[in-house]
Amino acid sequence: MKIAVGLGSPNMCNLADTVTQHLRSKGIEPILCGTLSGKPTDYIDAAIELGELIMKGECDQGILFCNTGTGVTLIANKLPGVRAALCPDAFSARVARQANNANVLVLGIRLTGEKLAVEIVEEWFRSEPADASDRWKEFHRRTDEIEKKYRCGGE
DSSP: OOEEEEESOGGGHHHHHHHHHHHHHTTOOOEEEEGGGTOOOOHHHHHHHHHHHHHTTSOSEEEEEESSSHHHHHHHTTSTTOOEEEOSSHHHHHHHHHTTOOOEEEEETTTOOHHHHHHHHHHHHHOOOOTTOHHHHHHHHHHHHHHHHHHTTOO
16 A cells, blocks of 8 residues: 655644654555655645645555645645545544545644544554445445536536
């Protein structure tokens, strides 16, 4: 599994570094985007860079960081195939994966401590889209249909 990790500000690296180290301890070598890759950038550029990796199929999932998480969530969700979810807790991460088929986890640096961030990431990777549930399959299908209709100018 290829995971992208993105950050848009050099002033907020601690939480992103903790999560990146945690991924490495699990044998996952993340692809770094935005400030984490050494490029001066902002949250918009970091979200686009990470989102393009997901969109092109070069990464399976991503983790984005910004102050509150709202900015990168809005930007990432503009890219086709990206389903970014701002998750303030482990329960939200599980539901985002299962019910919403989210593929980008967003963490707000000002809202999430290091221990909580690791718990959220652990739950995110333990969870899978719940294709076994007909109800959730229908939600996934409808979400794909809406994206196709509005992102591609209709059918």
